[in-house]
Amino acid sequence: MRDATDKPNEYEARERKNTLSWLFWVFAYAISLVLSSVILTQLPAPKLLLGISALLITAGFGIAAFVAFTRLLKGLDERLQKIWLESLAITFGVLWIAFGCLVILHRADINHIDAPEMGLLSLLAGLGFTVGAIRTIR
Amino acid sequence: MKNRLKALRAEQNWTQAELAAELQVSRQTVNAIEKGKFDPSLPLAFKIARLFDLPIETIFDDDGK
Known part of the structure; x- marks a missing residue:
């Protein structure tokens, strides 16, 4: 030893x-x-x-x-890699769903994708990552 | 998975930071392993066993699973 x-x-x-x-x-x-x-x-x-x-x-x-x-x-290190990867997976999922919704709203002429919508996606990405990190750490 | 890492570290009068430096991981990872919140990979478990010069099964216990 x-x-x-x-x-x-x-x-x-x-x-x-x-x-x-x-x-x-x-x-x-x-x-x-x-x-x-x-x-x-x-x-x-x-x-x-x-x-x-x-x-x-x-x-x-x-x-x-x-x-x-x-x-x-x-x-x-392996623990942080796990936290980051799971958080990134949740972020990716959130962005995927949110972007799909925005595309449908855009096609239906309800709301057009512009700067505020891109800002919303960034906000959702941050939120998704935070939720993912907290969920994995606990 | 239960482990004796905290007791073994205490026997050596090492801090979590010192053990983390030996294992080349973050202090938080040592803390998470000690509390049983994170199960180390096989390479890291072997590294811990080598560091304390003990067989893996005397440090980690899988609760008979």
């Missing part, structure tokens, strides 16, 4: 680093998305070259955020 140790918890340091990396790329993606939308709506036509550039830059940040998130998930 080993003696008590002052061994630093490399796992926690790695988790912190991966979380910060993910947050950085998500922030960069959000900024890129907002700036691209604002610039593209302010500029006169033709916007093809600028539009493609904005798309490539934003997609690049999105891919970086996705890779960072995958790395974060893989680096979590």
Whole structure:
């Protein structure tokens, strides 16, 4: 049996680093998305070259955020992986159902999908994830 | 699944954080295992057994299931 140790918890340091990396790329993606939308709506036509550039830059940040998130998930310990995966499954289910409902409302001309509806989806995603996490932790 | 992790850790005068550092998991995971809220995977159970130099079945008890 080993003696008590002052061994630093490399796992926690790695988790912190991966979380910060993910947050950085998500922030960069959000900024890129907002700036691209604002610039593209302010500029006169033709916007093809600028539009493609904005798309490539934003997609690049999105891919970086996705890779960072995958790395974060893989680096979590098994209990946290379980919590995250079950929470993500619930989030996915909530979004799936909510989006389906919005599409039906849109097709029936009851309510059209626009910015508030996208905001509602984000809110539902956050709510779904929180409920999933609490449910798994308990 | 019941386990003796808390007692074994106490025998060594280790904190949950120290045990977590040895196992390379979060402190919360050690706490969840001790309270029986989370059953570790086989690799983690083996790691715990090796750390305390004990057979797995003397640390974890599946309640005769």
